[in-house]
Amino acid sequence: MLISCPFCGEREVAEFEFRCTLEERGATAAERLYFRLADPRRSLEHWQHVRGCRMWLELHRDLRTGRVLRTASVPVPPADGTGS
Amino acid sequence: MTARFRNPTGGSVDRSRTCRFTFDRQSLRGFAGDTLASALLANGVHLIGRSTKCRRPRGIFTAGPEEPNALGTLDPGDRQIPNVPLTVAPLADGLVFASQNRWPSLRFDLSSIAGVAGARFGAGFYYKTFMWPAWRWYEPLIRGLAGLGCAPKIGVDRPPRERHLDCDVLVVGGGAAGLSAARAAASRGAKVVLCEQDSSLGGELQFETATIDGRASSRWLIDSERELRVAGVELLTGTAVVGCYDDLLLALCQPAGYPGEADELLHIRAAARVLATGATERAIAFAGNDRPGVMLLGAVERFAARFAVRAGNEAVLFANHDRVYCAAQRLREAGIRIAAIVDPRARPELAVLEELERGGVRICNEQVVEQVLGGHRVSGVIVRHRDGVGTPTRISCDVLGASGGWTPALQLATQSGLAQRYDAQLGAFIPVSESATVIPAGAARGKLELAAALADGTAAGAVAATAAGRDAAPAERPALVSADPAPAVMPFWRVVGGDEKRQFVDLQNDVTVSDLRQAVAEGFREIEHVKRYTALGVGTDQGKTSGLPGAAILAEFLGKPLAEVGVSRPRPPTRPIPLGVLAGFRGAPGTVRPVRHTPLQADHVADGALMEPAGLWLRPRYYRDHGESLAAAAEFEAQRVRAAGGLFDASTLGKIEVAGPDAAAFLDRIYLARPSGIGIGRARYCVMLREDGMVLDDGLVLRLAAQHFLLTTSTHAAAAVLSHLEYHAACSAAELAVSCTDVTDAWAVIVVAGPRTRQLLRKVLPPAQWREPLEQLRHMDFHCGKWQSRPLRLLRASFSGELAYELHCAADAAPPLWRALRRHGAPDGVIPYGLEALDILRVEKGYLTSAEINGQVSPYDLRLDDMVKRSAPCIGSGLLARPALHEPSRPILVGLVAADATARLDAGAQLIAAARSTQSLGHVTSAVWSPALGRAVGLALLAREFAAHDREVVAADPLRARYTKARVTAAVHFDPTGERMRL
Numbered sequence A: 001m002l003i004s005c006p007f008c009g010e011r012e013v014a015e016f017e018f019r020c021t022l023e024e025r026g027a028t029a030a031e032r033l034y035f036r037l038a039d040p041r042r043s044l045e046h047w048q049h050v051r052g053c054r055m056w057l058e059l060h061r062d063l064r065t066g067r068v069l070r071t072a073s074v075p076v077p078p079a080d081g082t083g084s
Numbered sequence B: 001m002t003a004r005f006r007n008p009t010g011g012s013v014d015r016s017r018t019c020r021f022t023f024d025r026q027s028l029r030g031f032a033g034d035t036l037a038s039a040l041l042a043n044g045v046h047l048i049g050r051s052t053k054c055r056r057p058r059g060i061f062t063a064g065p066e067e068p069n070a071l072g073t074l075d076p077g078d079r080q081i082p083n084v085p086l087t088v089a090p091l092a093d094g095l096v097f098a099s100q101n102r103w104p105s106l107r108f109d110l111s112s113i114a115g116v117a118g119a120r121f122g123a124g125f126y127y128k129t130f131m132w133p134a135w136r137w138y139e140p141l142i143r144g145l146a147g148l149g150c151a152p153k154i155g156v157d158r159p160p161r162e163r164h165l166d167c168d169v170l171v172v173g174g175g176a177a178g179l180s181a182a183r184a185a186a187s188r189g190a191k192v193v194l195c196e197q198d199s200s201l202g203g204e205l206q207f208e209t210a211t212i213d214g215r216a217s218s219r220w221l222i223d224s225e226r227e228l229r230v231a232g233v234e235l236l237t238g239t240a241v242v243g244c245y246d247d248l249l250l251a252l253c254q255p256a257g258y259p260g261e262a263d264e265l266l267h268i269r270a271a272a273r274v275l276a277t278g279a280t281e282r283a284i285a286f287a288g289n290d291r292p293g294v295m296l297l298g299a300v301e302r303f304a305a306r307f308a309v310r311a312g313n314e315a316v317l318f319a320n321h322d323r324v325y326c327a328a329q330r331l332r333e334a335g336i337r338i339a340a341i342v343d344p345r346a347r348p349e350l351a352v353l354e355e356l357e358r359g360g361v362r363i364c365n366e367q368v369v370e371q372v373l374g375g376h377r378v379s380g381v382i383v384r385h386r387d388g389v390g391t392p393t394r395i396s397c398d399v400l401g402a403s404g405g406w407t408p409a410l411q412l413a414t415q416s417g418l419a420q421r422y423d424a425q426l427g428a429f430i431p432v433s434e435s436a437t438v439i440p441a442g443a444a445r446g447k448l449e450l451a452a453a454l455a456d457g458t459a460a461g462a463v464a465a466t467a468a469g470r471d472a473a474p475a476e477r478p479a480l481v482s483a484d485p486a487p488a489v490m491p492f493w494r495v496v497g498g499d500e501k502r503q504f505v506d507l508q509n510d511v512t513v514s515d516l517r518q519a520v521a522e523g524f525r526e527i528e529h530v531k532r533y534t535a536l537g538v539g540t541d542q543g544k545t546s547g548l549p550g551a552a553i554l555a556e557f558l559g560k561p562l563a564e565v566g567v568s569r570p571r572p573p574t575r576p577i578p579l580g581v582l583a584g585f586r587g588a589p590g591t592v593r594p595v596r597h598t599p600l601q602a603d604h605v606a607d608g609a610l611m612e613p614a615g616l617w618l619r620p621r622y623y624r625d626h627g628e629s630l631a632a633a634a635e636f637e638a639q640r641v642r643a644a645g646g647l648f649d650a651s652t653l654g655k656i657e658v659a660g661p662d663a664a665a666f667l668d669r670i671y672l673a674r675p676s677g678i679g680i681g682r683a684r685y686c687v688m689l690r691e692d693g694m695v696l697d698d699g700l701v702l703r704l705a706a707q708h709f710l711l712t713t714s715t716h717a718a719a720a721v722l723s724h725l726e727y728h729a730a731c732s733a734a735e736l737a738v739s740c741t742d743v744t745d746a747w748a749v750i751v752v753a754g755p756r757t758r759q760l761l762r763k764v765l766p767p768a769q770w771r772e773p774l775e776q777l778r779h780m781d782f783h784c785g786k787w788q789s790r791p792l793r794l795l796r797a798s799f800s801g802e803l804a805y806e807l808h809c810a811a812d813a814a815p816p817l818w819r820a821l822r823r824h825g826a827p828d829g830v831i832p833y834g835l836e837a838l839d840i841l842r843v844e845k846g847y848l849t850s851a852e853i854n855g856q857v858s859p860y861d862l863r864l865d866d867m868v869k870r871s872a873p874c875i876g877s878g879l880l881a882r883p884a885l886h887e888p889s890r891p892i893l894v895g896l897v898a899a900d901a902t903a904r905l906d907a908g909a910q911l912i913a914a915a916r917s918t919q920s921l922g923h924v925t926s927a928v929w930s931p932a933l934g935r936a937v938g939l940a941l942l943a944r945e946f947a948a949h950d951r952e953v954v955a956a957d958p959l960r961a962r963y964t965k966a967r968v969t970a971a972v973h974f975d976p977t978g979e980r981m982r983l
Ligand SMILES: [Zn+2]
Pocket: A005, A006, A007, A008, A009, A049, A052, A053, A054, A055
């Protein structure tokens, strides 16, 4: 699998580490942990370019094909502090 | 001397190089260029093995990698290679190999004679039988029969090589289509790699007699290979594609072939791929079609053309297409008498038929082979009308060539994500080309005719080169070809009627027509379910010859069109490969694996330390001079720390600096115990949780300045903790201004522990600067200064229960500081100590390591309730209120003391209420023999409801038959009030 890091370019998956899949924002911690919606067509995940620039990335993946649809750096939440 | 079934001329074997080989203790001869299968057939050996389930005698069925039957064990013995397809493995002088699945011998297999296996393993046998209580009776029997071959006793001594390649165009398959694709792509300037699973290029062209552009096809082949080399195409023969993975990464394997040689694993990334994987001949199901001597028609042809080997002297051919007649002509030229050609179709209009009849070949149109006669070898067939009318006739023969047509090899196309559709003319599925970067070509998409395959390959090569960004160039002139016409195929899958239990569909797994009928009767409807229920196509051959016929017969029983039923999905590996190829590379000698040394590595080695790997680190386990054995040395070192003092290299601890205006607020979210309350110059023991509330790691937090902290982590958790901090800094706490920096390698840590510690430090640290801090530092205070003009932090903290200091110094200053401590400490009996002694000291004091913080414990389980109470809301704290975390069956940290002074405790032992109990109440996490207490002590995680002090439990280690009585105590075994470290 290849992942396109917004900072470093396209790299082998071995340089990255997966952390978690994400659910809709606003859900409680318990919901995020225990009531997951598994939509295989569009999995939103957090990965770190751990053997590269160490930045955290947001990946949209199609789990049926294993293809990375979109990569972005983890967004900075709005300044009003509603992000978490 | 030439073997009995070898023709004096013809073929591509090297008759000047004789190879002696041994098969099941029988000494035989072949030639260089033979496969093991062709060499056996040349000697008239047809009985090769027995089938896995029914133990029926089996022979050679194909001449290629699709072989279901003829698997053998190379070099039988400790290093043997099992399940080698004899139809692929090249012959070498002195080679020894053996048949499989027979006992005591191939000709006389007891289980088949006794009818043990003959009891018939019908469809779903395993599912119906692997159930208690019947399983109790079957198990010993099945265990003896189970498996395909035997694994080697000794692992590979040569690790596989691994290679990464990238190119513009990867062509898979070196037949007519593949060669022309490679040529077309290379002529457009593309960097091309071509791989072919066979040891030589050409595919079907090696066996055909055709002319291409006025040249014999054999000549064209030689010319093409030379042209491709000149054009810089990398040709990988003997290299099979294992599978297609994410982002179209192809894994390929070049198996060693011989024991002791190294396999090679290749990873190839290409801008475009041409899949010229050809087509596989398929079988027909009829009674006795598994007898040795029954093989695919194409196999009989290949053995004759390539190896000059006659698979028999008298053949019956059974096929549903025109090509059988041309094949018959060629086989006659190779010296095989054709007794009859059986064709279920009406008589086709072909000139060659009359020619064959004039030569004495009996042509049986609208007829089928009802039954094969013979035991260890075909002796004849019974032929009857396809509709069962008229009288059956018996025809003698010693080989039967059967062919049900050709199936495009779809494995790679499917794995690459291409769809497929049913082609009625071909009676098979073909891939739908919808991608510019994955391009099936030639027979792999149904272009069976040579001219069509060549033209298709050329076009595919051009498309691939364009997809790879090379210039489009004018189309080449199509080659002028004269060859066999495309075979007209009438789909024909099985002979209707007769004994369906002997009509085999999948030879490797003994799946019969009867099994498929039974599966449908039991309600199975989907091909994938039937595959798993009957084992159709799950063998090492992945049903290459049987998958489509199986699906077609299933479709017939379901009353559905084959197009609707489909074929089962082929998964990687498409060919069996040694597990060592996948597993053996990492960490093998000569491969790149970094080792992390602390700055004191040389000193430890000079002091005779036994260095132990911990992750990538090496750490001293004990010093050999301190005792005759590990236990003796560790005990001596631990005692010396408590009596005088010891030095320990703790440089492998993870060290992370956290700085920024919001550093304190950030750490309050990360840790329990509210680090924002730590004063400057103070340290605190803190614990961090995962999001689910389980303890992630523990360590000290030092406040260097108002906005500057230093964290220490366990050695093994350093990387995970750093990622955890970076993650929350980027995501959940993104509004906080903070930065995290790993400084593990910049600082060495020397622990000085024991009652004589302070006087030692007085000698080593210059008094002008250090006297005052040394006298005034309280537990968990630290002082920053210099030693020999390098930075030094002196922290008073203890992991041993003794008065102790951690000296954090610049990495380059560590060796002189260590030596100074050694020199000045020696007269007082201060010695270096290793991990074993450290473990004794910390278990005596009930301190935690990863043995207790195992990813499954909450802070309550570790009795950190007070710390939780003092905390601000932090990551994971919200989930600590889950009721399940407070149930009486949850484990909690306790101490254990062996009841008997001489008994030992074992880490990992299960805790049970009494000797015969089978219910585990918890387990021993750490155990040591304590010199301070004079008996074995340990730490354990024990269910809360059994964790009352002074309760007696049994530490059970059934594998070693050790049962030790122990008493439950507090986790702190030694100096419970902590007086010693407040000296
Ligand atoms: Zn990066």
